[in-house]
Amino acid sequence: MRILVAGGTGAIGRPLIAELLAKGHTLIALTRSPENASALRAQGIEPAIADVFDADAVSVAVRRARPEIVIEQLTALPRTYTAESMRAAAPFNHRIRLEGGANVLAAAQAAGVRRYLRQSIAFWGVPGRGLATEDTPLSLDASPAVAADARVVSELEHRLLGNPNIEGIILRYGFFYGPGTWFAPDGDVGRQVRQQQFPIVGSGAGVWSWLHIEDAACATVAAVEQGKPGIYLIADDEPLAVNRWLPAFAQWLKAPAPPQISLADAREAGGEDAIYYGMQMRGASNAKAKRELGFRPRPLEWLVESAVAQAG
Numbered sequence: 519m520r521i522l523v524a525g526g527t528g529a530i531g532r533p534l535i536a537e538l539l540a541k542g543h544t545l546i547a548l549t550r551s552p553e554n555a556s557a558l559r560a561q562g563i564e565p566a567i568a569d570v571f572d573a574d575a576v577s578v579a580v581r582r583a584r585p586e587i588v589i590e591q592l593t594a595l596p597r598t599y600t601a602e603s604m605r606a607a608a609p610f611n612h613r614i615r616l617e618g619g620a621n622v623l624a625a626a627q628a629a630g631v632r633r634y635l636r637q638s639i640a641f642w643g644v645p646g647r648g649l650a651t652e653d654t655p656l657s658l659d660a661s662p663a664v665a666a667d668a669r670v671v672s673e674l675e676h677r678l679l680g681n682p683n684i685e686g687i688i689l690r691y692g693f694f695y696g697p698g699t700w701f702a703p704d705g706d707v708g709r710q711v712r713q714q715q716f717p718i719v720g721s722g723a724g725v726w727s728w729l730h731i732e733d734a735a736c737a738t739v740a741a742v743e744q745g746k747p748g749i750y751l752i753a754d755d756e757p758l759a760v761n762r763w764l765p766a767f768a769q770w771l772k773a774p775a776p777p778q779i780s781l782a783d784a785r786e787a788g789g790e791d792a793i794y795y796g797m798q799m800r801g802a803s804n805a806k807a808k809r810e811l812g813f814r815p816r817p818l819e820w821l822v823e824s825a826v827a828q829a830g
């Protein structure tokens with residue numbers, strides 16, 4: 519199929535493009551940068567140079583590309599994953615998703631694109647017992663940064679799924695790990711864990727759903743080829759509380775054990791958002807993706823390796 523990817527040069531975009539090429543699809547990738555355009559050309563991908571805030575340029579690029587399918591993976595997230603850097607990046611990240619994303623969607627619709635897939639987030643189902651499903655409402659009234667993100671995501675999802683002229687698919691991804699992500703050994707959280715700057719908050723009961731970046735790419739290609747319009751949670755098989763994944767991550771990195779801090783100290787350092795991620799977050803069920811997309815995620819890399827090391 520002929521597919522245009524917006525955000526094809528980022529952390530998820532790179533393995534996604536590799537997987538789409540491996541499956542024989544014809545690709546066009548949107549980028550702002552002439553350097554990225556040259557790198558895309560070298561991979562056999564047609565670049566389309568446009569800034570997503572420039573609605574006219576996006577419209578021309580999409581019309582010229584004549585894609586049957588558009589995949590949107592736009593973000594403006596920082597290289598570091600701290601409360602401060604995420605807070606500072608949030609307004610622009612929201613803008614690129616809302617305004618930039620609206621331009622790409624409008625251009626796709628005008629060009630007669632049949633199917634449109636967009637990135638969304640798996641970790642904002644309202645806290646509660648068990649795993650969140652695709653029907654679980656989002657945490658629109660959670661702590662300030664989480665609620666703001668959840669409201670943006672909710673608007674983006676409604677906008678796409680409410681569009682009667684295009685087959686909309688929402689991919690709510692778990693926490694990315696693997697090459698180019700914050701959770702790679704050379705990523706920012708790897709650095710923080712080595713420096714004992716990434717603590718367990720309280721008892722560490724918050725549950726995180728993980729997703730290797732290459733499994734994210736495979737699930738996305740499966741959704742392109744055989745997904746049905748609607749929402750898919752894409753995450754691995756074993757959502758884990760912070761008190762399990764973080765010590766194992768530290769061990770895998772050969773870092774000291776993570777420090778543990780009280781709820782009061784966490785609140786002072788990171789506000790209520792720190793409590794959400796550390797104590798309240800809810801894991802996500804991947805049952806629908808397994809059933810409908812044949813999704814088979816790998817087990818969490820550092821949990822497997824630390825178990826092997828313990829057994830040895």
Ligand SMILES: NC(=O)c1ccc[n+]([C@@H]2O[C@H](COP(=O)([O-])OP(=O)(O)OC[C@H]3O[C@@H](n4cnc5c(N)ncnc54)[C@H](OP(=O)(O)O)[C@@H]3O)[C@@H](O)[C@H]2O)c1
Nearest residue numbers: 525526527528529549550554569570593595693694699700
């Ligand atoms: N679920 C998750 O855990 C999750 C989700 C998303 C991101 N992240 C994390 O966030 C970090 C950054 O990852 P990322 O891949 O999203 O960011 P990134 O590497 O900065 O990629 C952003 C993508 O958006 C494109 N883009 C940005 N602004 C644009 C504009 N104005 N016009 C056109 N294209 C534009 C970029 O294209 P050009 O630069 O080529 O123009 C690039 O392809 C990583 O650590 C990743 O793991 C995590």
